Amino acid sequence: MSEPICLLEAVNLALARSLQDDPEVILFGEDIGHNGGVFRATDGLAHRFGAHRVVDTPLAETMIAGTAVGMATQGLRPVVEIQFMGFIFPAFEQLICHAARMRHRTRGRLSCPMVLRAPFGGGIHAPEHHSESTEALLAHIPGLRVVIPSSPARAYGLLLGAIHSDDPVIFLEPKRIYRASRTLVEDNGAALPIDRCFTLREGSDLTLIGFGAMIPECLDAAEQLAERGIDCEVIDVASLNPIDYDTLLASVAKTGRAVIVHEAPGKGGVGADISAVLGEQLWGQLRAPIIRVTGLDTVMPYYRNEMHYLPGVSDILDAVNKSLEAGRDEILQATGSG
């Protein structure tokens, strides 16, 4: 690939590569064939690989997920598209009671190698069920992998990793950054590991932890903080189940400070879990309370108030300042110079 591509095109590239390399891969979903998907993630694939590989389904998510379970346990690798994450709820029964438990329940005799892709998150001025982030509901489920890319290269590599995995994988695509940036992505068929964090920027003062569309915000904030002489480490969690705690713990043990950023509501969110584990494991090594920057504990607002709801760079900077001040107070108290 000689031209730089965006995250959405990287998804398309990984799907095309999988269809080409593996005859067991079948794309399956609403409006993905002739229409190429509502966001164009499957653009051109039905034409190139045929309607028997890129299959338009009825608008019926329970059946889409159920059919994918049957396909996956009988030798195929369905890659399902749920048009918006807000349409995923009818599929929960199959995802939670069947797909996620197949391996455990059959003692590994059966597995359910399916991928369910869904665009998620706010920032495109759509109503709430086209903008919400309900990843915590899925990341809570044992046996269900949840993977979220935050750049074109990671979208390509992580989607290949998801398709190669013998576990069911929920692959959530941050639609706000579908077309936000372009980079060169080599179409070499190389998968990225789907159980690792990605350290995007090394730093010693504080660890910024996020995923999806919050990663560009974290990187922007880190850039601004660097100008003030504050050196942030930025980690893309990327896999929400299971979470690569080795990387997170090593980073926060080093910096002593963590700010966790996601756009889903804070209550019961992935950030709450990460915060709890860091607190449990690093008690005594933390220099400040772990701070979460999240969406508000409410329904995703309609478009005029969307940016009020979504965390942004200034919210991250506020949290970082709070973290640094907490540390400074302690130091001042300890030295008796306050």
Added chain:
Amino acid sequence: MKPSRDQKIWMYEQMHTSRYFEECIEKIYMEGKSPAFNMAKGPIPGEMHLSNGQEPCAVGVCAHLSADDIVTSTHRPHHVAIAKGVDLNRMTAEIFGKKTGLSGGRGGHMHIFDAKVNFSCSGIIAQGMGPAVGAALSRHMQNKPGVAVAFLGEGAANQGAFHESLNLAAVWKLPVIFVVEDNAWGISVAKSASTAIEHNDARAAAYGIPGHFIPGNDPLAIFDIAGEAIERARRGEGPTLIEIETYRLAGHFMGDAEGYRPKGEKEALFARDPIPKMRQQLLDDEDWSDAQDQELVARTHARVDAAIQFARDSEYPAPEEAMEKVFV
């Protein structure tokens, strides 16, 4: 389509096996659960949904299937599992929660999976239907032989998954047969109080596929209709919906007081028990003697007794095994 003598004897033997198996399970289930019924006690804790009375549905359909064909069953799966040829020792061990069970004692009686004969079941109603459609699609896409049969209860026919699955199977003409075991009761609610039509075969018309209602819990009639439907699916002509009138001789689950049943219903059902009826048919219509019958009964009892002994003798899984096989 009429069964041969051998097929009739096979059906009769599977019905006997299932019935005796459940009679044994029923007794063992009650071990430790008296004087006060406590579901958590005894060698088989948890819920227990018996299928006695519904054996004709299983044998009339599975007589036409091979190990390659796919079956998804329900929370009431024993009769279908036995007729599909699921390993009886390991199925019994699974019900006891033992390490040697088909799922290593992780699943219990509502989660019996035997990949060797392509059998699975789900404790959630109607939710085996989508996977059956997907399995049929998989065979179709890979040009492999085999049909899928989804068993469900009549209560499940009011689920969205029922309609979504029928529609897709019909649109794509998939080799799948939907078999509704109508035992008249959705737990405690009568079919007439939950379902807008008398027989679910009428719903086939909404999807442009053949629908059949089979009255009388009759294994020979089920063999006939199911055989036609399965042959049709094998010819690539698409799905069929079959509803079978059957009898739930037990409660919804063991411990069910069954206060919702009209007086005399159970006695009337037992009077129509399909197993003695089939025995009489064999004696009347086929070269079949009392001595042969006794030999068959002894054979099935020995097989079931051995399976139960195997389950009793097996070890429980270690607690730490619960953490295995969550992810690859």
